Amino acid sequence: MLNEINWPVEYLPGTTDNFASNEVIVKDLKAVDVWPYLTHATVWEKYYSNSSDAQYKEEGKDELYPNAPFFFKTFGFPIDAEIVEFEAPKNGIARIAWHGWAEGDADHRLDVIHAWLLEELPGNRLRILTQESQIGKPAAEMAGTNTMIDGHQSWLYGLVKAAQEKLEY
Template sequence: MNAIIWPAQYQPGFTDNFVSNEVIAAGLDAADIWPWLNEAVRWPDYYTHAANVRFYDRSGPTLAPDVRFYFETFGFSVEAQVVEQAVPGAGLPGRLAWHG
């Protein structure tokens, strides 16, 4: 397992809410899964609580540092911005973080 790098202002216990998801998928590597995570418009295809994904500032369809996007989850509207994005490779995990 790899440790999460929480920015100081988003440390669990000091924010209103935070979420961390990690999954181990047998038979797949991070490169196989990465497009499904990094292309937010795909989220509703496999996660029923994600909907209406769209991008701002003519960005997208992939996430990247500082990209602003919108999605809905559990009935909440989320205006989000990517704060960390690292493509997996060479034995290193992919990392994707945003705030909203």
Template sequence: MSSIIWPKQYLPGTTDNFVSNEIFVTNLTAAQVWPNLVDMACWESYYDNVSQITPPASGTTLSTKGDRFSFSTFGFPPLNAEVWESVAPAPGSPGRLAWRAWQDGDAETALEVYHAWLVEDTEWGAVRILTQETQIGKPAAQLATTRPNPMLLGHQDWLNGLARISKQ
């Protein structure tokens, strides 16, 4: 199975917070999942923890490295974001989507995030959807100690919703 390609400054274990969520779903393909993941116009229809979405100037699809967008999640004001990786799935190759998001501020409020996704078909006929996120900053360190873990639960809801809408 494939793994996330991490920029050095965001390597898991070196940041203030890290979460990993993964599901395997039968009767679904990466090609069916991909459009619902990269089209920001779909997000609010299957993920309750996102709002105030401003898509890139090029449209609602996160398909081009360098595209800038913003969205609000986990109670934060809208985060600025930039696509760092967007490669659609192909036979034998996973779909890859990743963005850097940030909130400017002082030492107490600044936040930096790297959120990556893999969508790939397995040999046994299921699709694997993996999302992992690292975070840097005091707000991230606070999230890391919160129980139950809001990032872990929120991202699991995102995965489950993505699978559900992709099966429709």
């Protein structure tokens, strides 16, 4: 039985304007190998082309932590974000999720939950699941396209490569 993302009710997939789900299963990686490449937001742009300008809002911080406020740009949107779930690897499972939003009028506001699940599987395999549930007109305009699916699959492949190659963070 595989684990699932924990969703706040208002972001439950199938009830929002857009939803994307991507995963990979890879051999010879553990949750602890991948975790730092998710929690160091400033390294994302080194392995994922849709991320840039990550900044920690609390002075002196260099990685994400429970309730951490941060900022980054993705898919052309400036995103203010806050960590809403943070479970470091334990017993082969790890979870991180953030609430992100782009301010604006009704035509431009975007509100999302982006969640990640790392799950060690039998046979020295690691499942990496990422899902994003979105609310807002920009999200509705992306629904039915492969924009988020393709972008997040690229993120997954870059994440795996970064962990395999032990990219400096």
